[in-house]
Amino acid sequence: MAIRLPVFMDYHSTTPVDPRVLEEMLPYFTEKFGNAASRSHAFGWTAEEAVEYARERIAKLLGAQSEKEIVFTSGSTESTNLAIKGVAEFYRDKGNHIITTVLEHKSVLDTCKRLEKDGFSITYLPVSKEGLVDPDDVRKAITNQTLLVSIMLANNEIGTVQPLEAIGKITRERGVLLHTDAVQGFGKVDFDVQRMNVDLASITAHKLYGPKGVGALYVRRNKPRVRLVAQIDGGGHERGNRSGTLNVPAIVGFGKACDIMATEGKAESSKILTLRERLRLKITSQLNEVYLNGSFEHRLPGNLNLSFNFVEGEGLMMAIKDVAVSSGSACTSASLEPSYVLRALGVGDELAHSSIRFGLGRFTTEEEVDFVANLVVNKVDKLREMSPLWEMHREGIDLKSVAWVAH
Amino acid sequence: MAYSEKVIEHAENPRNVGTLDKNDPNVGTGLVGAPACGDVMRLQIKVGEDGVIEDAKFKTFGCGSAIASSSLATEWIKGKTIDEAEAIKNVDIVNELNLPPVKIHCSVLAEDAIKSAIADYRKKKEQKNL
Ligand SMILES: Cc1ncc(COP(=O)(O)O)c(C=O)c1O
Ligand code: FES
Numbered sequence: 001m002a003i004r005l006p007v008f009m010d011y012h013s014t015t016p017v018d019p020r021v022l023e024e025m026l027p028y029f030t031e032k033f034g035n036a037a038s039r040s041h042a043f044g045w046t047a048e049e050a051v052e053y054a055r056e057r058i059a060k061l062l063g064a065q066s067e068k069e070i071v072f073t074s075g076s077t078e079s080t081n082l083a084i085k086g087v088a089e090f091y092r093d094k095g096n097h098i099i100t101t102v103l104e105h106k107s108v109l110d111t112c113k114r115l116e117k118d119g120f121s122i123t124y125l126p127v128s129k130e131g132l133v134d135p136d137d138v139r140k141a142i143t144n145q146t147l148l149v150s151i152m153l154a155n156n157e158i159g160t161v162q163p164l165e166a167i168g169k170i171t172r173e174r175g176v177l178l179h180t181d182a183v184q185g186f187g188k189v190d191f192d193v194q195r196m197n198v199d200l201a202s203i204t205a206h207k208l209y210g211p212k213g214v215g216a217l218y219v220r221r222n223k224p225r226v227r228l229v230a231q232i233d234g235g236g237h238e239r240g241n242r243s244g245t246l247n248v249p250a251i252v253g254f255g256k257a258c259d260i261m262a263t264e265g266k267a268e269s270s271k272i273l274t275l276r277e278r279l280r281l282k283i284t285s286q287l288n289e290v291y292l293n294g295s296f297e298h299r300l301p302g303n304l305n306l307s308f309n310f311v312e313g314e315g316l317m318m319a320i321k322d323v324a325v326s327s328g329s330a331c332t333s334a335s336l337e338p339s340y341v342l343r344a345l346g347v348g349d350e351l352a353h354s355s356i357r358f359g360l361g362r363f364t365t366e367e368e369v370d371f372v373a374n375l376v377v378n379k380v381d382k383l384r385e386m387s388p389l390w391e392m393h394r395e396g397i398d399l400k401s402v403a404w405v406a407h
Numbered sequence: 408m409a410y411s412e413k414v415i416e417h418a419e420n421p422r423n424v425g426t427l428d429k430n431d432p433n434v435g436t437g438l439v440g441a442p443a444c445g446d447v448m449r450l451q452i453k454v455g456e457d458g459v460i461e462d463a464k465f466k467t468f469g470c471g472s473a474i475a476s477s478s479l480a481t482e483w484i485k486g487k488t489i490d491e492a493e494a495i496k497n498v499d500i501v502n503e504l505n506l507p508p509v510k511i512h513c514s515v516l517a518e519d520a521i522k523s524a525i526a527d528y529r530k531k532k533e534q535k536n537l
Contacts, residue, residue: 310468312445318410318418318471329445338445353445386424386474388449388466389442404441
């Protein structure tokens with residue numbers, strides 16, 4: 001089978017809409033275009049029915065007790081803002097402390113930073129070299145001021161999957177709320193809000209083959225009933241939690257995407273894992289000085305984050321431009337700082353600059369994997385021939401002993 | 408970010424990649440940047456009796472713009488006298504390669520590499536003349 005270039009291996013950034021999802025969405029743009037809040041006619045009822053059906057499907061994949069626990073939003077960034085700020089505001093007189101980790105997505109970190117300016121105190125838990133949070137650290141960080149713990153299910157850069165079940169036991173026992181940014185792991189790894197004692201979960205459709213611009217916040221309604229202060233004021237939609245006319249076609253698509261995951265997710269994950277291992281082994285058997293970033297064991301099936309020592313990540317991305325990937329290299333960011341996630345793992349700046357994230361997904365094929373592996377091996381060899389560091393390394397020079405002229 | 412055609416061309420077909428003998432009295436070596444910053448350039452020149460740069464080689468660890476800047480630098484300095492080569496400014500490289508603002512430091516590094524190779528060569532000559 002001929003492969004189409006460029007090959008997409010950036011499934012953590014987003015995913016294409018599954019054709020089955022699109023098909024279910026289409027009527028809701030045209031003939032079934034009603035406003036789900038219109039109570040007075042059939043157009044509205046049809047839309048509302050579709051929204052409620054999607055709510056059920058999403059609730060089911062989350063393991064929620066009721067579809068009433070789903071609040072639709074514009075995406076996970078909004079869900080997270082609503083969860084953290086909403087809880088902080090509602091429970092303000094009970095405490096002012098929030099616990100999160102250094103590995104979180106910016107939507108969590110920057111929300112916490114804003115609360116810090118408002119007088120909240122935030123603990124940013126460190127992670128191990130493997131990129132994992134120690135549940136014991138969560139336990140130790142909880143004080144009588146702690147309102148909320150926010151820890152992601154799976155990391156978007158290194159794919160590490162956190163021990164949420166163990167963390168949920170602790171937060172439940174201590175009477176502290178638990179929010180998780182479940183974006184990357186939802187539908188792909190074991191996740192169940194009930195079993196894991198998760199009280200709030202942020203999810204988004206576009207990471208699981210649904211459309212962009214629609215997400216949801218799971219808000220537990222029972223044991224405990226979680227209360228929030230809405231962050232967007234208006235018509236009081238979503239039980240007053242999030243005003244604004246619902247994006248019905250996108251919500252329909254989100255529901256369908258979850259439904260597909262519910263039936264196919266397990267088999268799909270194991271297929272993707274096989275492909276990911278094929279890619280990893282092909283690369284590491286042909287190149288030395290390649291390092292895996294993040295835990296091997298507790299990892300998203302589609303994530304492969306590798307550092308190619310002595311080759312700079314952005315230079316490598318340019319050399320392999322027939323494949324769409326991303327890099328933790330500073331050169332790809334406006335800030336010229338290497339990835340804070342890799343730094344948090346204690347990966348040295350040199351190796352952080354040399355990292356590439358491969359993200360495999362539903363439509364990745366074996367042919368693509370083989371093509372990418374060959375391309376990467378060839379180009380890394382070529383760039384190393386061009387790298388003064390590789391030459392010094394082979395001459396036995398310890399790069400740490402060199403007096404570099406930093407700029 | 409999208410790269411300019413010239414950056415892509417140089418990065419895909421870099422000129423003068425390689426190594427000159429750093430112990431040769433007629434060779435000057437400049438090593439600038441740091442691995443921790445994500446860019447290291449080594450630029451070497453071989454200077455003839457007449458003060459003209461006969462050969463230039465580079466190796467670079469860095470992004471495509473850094474590779475292109477050093478490739479262009481070696482191309483430009485070959486055949487120039489060391490004084491002429493020393494007059495090359497990073498803005499010349501920026502203009503030739505259409506580097507965007509975030510990539511200006513790659514061109515600065517290339518200018519530094521030229522200057523540092525020339526300084527190394529001069530130091531060798533002075534030591535010889537002592
Ligand atoms: C871990 C994580 N959290 C949150 C987000 C933001 O989601 P959204 O694009 O729906 O706002 C992303 C993706 O961009 C993500 O990877
Ligand atoms: S080497 Fe980092 S931006 Fe050019």
